[in-house]
Amino acid sequence: MPDTREPLNVFAERAEYWGLPVMTAAVAMLLAILSGQAQAQAREICFESRENASAVVVTEVEEGLPNVKCSEKTGGVLWWGDPYDGTVPMGDMPIEADYSQGEAVVMPRDSQLNLPPACGTACHNGTFPPPNNDNTPRQLTIHMDMVPDALNLQHGRGSIWCLDCHNPEVRNKFIDHAGDEIDFNQPQKLCGACHGPLYKDWRAGIHGKRIGEWASTGKKRWFVCTECHNPHDVQQGERNSGFAQLVPEAPPQLPRGMKNADHERPPH
Ligand code: HEC
Ligand code: HEC
Ligand code: HEC
Numbered sequence: 001m002p003d004t005r006e007p008l009n010v011f012a013e014r015a016e017y018w019g020l021p022v023m024t025a026a027v028a029m030l031l032a033i034l035s036g037q038a039q040a041q042a043r044e045i046c047f048e049s050r051e052n053a054s055a056v057v058v059t060e061v062e063e064g065l066p067n068v069k070c071s072e073k074t075g076g077v078l079w080w081g082d083p084y085d086g087t088v089p090m091g092d093m094p095i096e097a098d099y100s101q102g103e104a105v106v107m108p109r110d111s112q113l114n115l116p117p118a119c120g121t122a123c124h125n126g127t128f129p130p131p132n133n134d135n136t137p138r139q140l141t142i143h144m145d146m147v148p149d150a151l152n153l154q155h156g157r158g159s160i161w162c163l164d165c166h167n168p169e170v171r172n173k174f175i176d177h178a179g180d181e182i183d184f185n186q187p188q189k190l191c192g193a194c195h196g197p198l199y200k201d202w203r204a205g206i207h208g209k210r211i212g213e214w215a216s217t218g219k220k221r222w223f224v225c226t227e228c229h230n231p232h233d234v235q236q237g238e239r240n241s242g243f244a245q246l247v248p249e250a251p252p253q254l255p256r257g258m259k260n261a262d263h264e265r266p267p268h
Contacts (some may be wrong), residue, residue, distance in 0.1 A: 022147070048076075049227045053230070074246070086107055116184045132168060133163065
């Protein structure tokens with residue numbers, strides 16, 4: 001995710017350069033913009049799984065029925081009015097042990113990402129900069145907001161790098177072992193290319209999360225890998241864990257009229 005502080009830092013540096021009067025005017029302007037934004041942002045946004053990577057705007061799927069309810073404490077989605085809202089068919093998932101006879105859907109990643117729609121045309125257009133197949137780790141001069149230490153990618157313990165996942169020719173696609181393109185909306189195919197057993201578990205509903213109908217033949221939504229895992233930081237340094245810790249929800253409230261839960265304690 002882009003670091004939102006960066007534009008402000010640039011702004012501060014420039015303000016210093018321009019001198020105090022300009023800075024005062026600029027600060028007033030910024031405050032005006034920010035308060036305007038605050039008004040425009042009367043809408044509520046919460047997140048489904050990975051914070052800053054699975055945002056959902058609270059709307060109504062029909063009158064009086066919100067699409068989601070968000071936790072007041074953490075901002076996480078606690079309840080779905082319509083778990084299929086915004087989803088698309090998972091598409092072709094040729095995999096052994098496919099237990100889902102029902103309709104499988106996923107949430108496309110497009111809306112959560114800033115760059116992929118443009119990166120294959122605006123910056124890497126196939127001719128400029130020249131397509132680079134060099135997959136030797138080197139210090140990057142761009143994208144450091146997403147991959148802060150490219151020389152020590154926090155995924156794969158030194159055995160993989162950018163172009164094992166990103167297509168060198170078509171930058172807004174991933175790549176599989178055969179060199180074929182994988183869409184940004186189907187990260188499970190990318191991850192599954194290296195994490196076969198996990199992929200199988202995921203499809204079967206043992207790993208990750210799915211919501212929807214109970215019946216085995218019913219419609220279900222699978223959460224895709226990148227809704228939970230940050231592909232550039234699965235190890236998280238010393239924490240050494242594939243999953244960013246979540247803030248726990250508040251404990252459940254006692255039923256009305258009850259002052260404590262002492263009756264639950266074992267007798268001594
Ligand atoms: C293990 C596979 C993998 C590796 C290795 C990898 N990426 Fe990614 N990258 C992804 C996936 C998956 C996404 C889409 C993330 C999502 O859907 O949230 C992504 C997204 C991106 C984006 C777009 C992010 C956005 O918000 O628009 C950029 C830019 C990027 N990667 C750059 C890099 C660079 C540079 C490297 C190497 C230093 C790298 N990636 C290494 C899998 C990988
Ligand atoms: C090109 C091969 C490759 C791809 C593609 C790939 N990974 Fe990995 N991944 C690895 C390797 C290698 C490791 C390190 C395994 C180890 O240390 O035992 C790893 C480790 C992990 C870990 C465990 C982190 C840890 O150290 O405990 C997670 C979680 C993970 N990957 C998730 C993903 C997700 C999600 C995707 C898709 C966005 C993905 N991987 C795509 C090769 C890959
Ligand atoms: C709903 C969230 C969620 C989804 C979706 C999800 N994972 Fe995970 N995954 C987790 C959690 C939680 C862990 C445990 C992390 C830990 O131990 O710190 C984990 C662990 C892993 C590990 C490390 C396993 C190990 O044995 O150490 C890998 C690899 C992995 N996931 C890959 C994937 C792939 C590939 C997908 C998609 C096909 C995926 N995950 C989808 C939440 C998810």
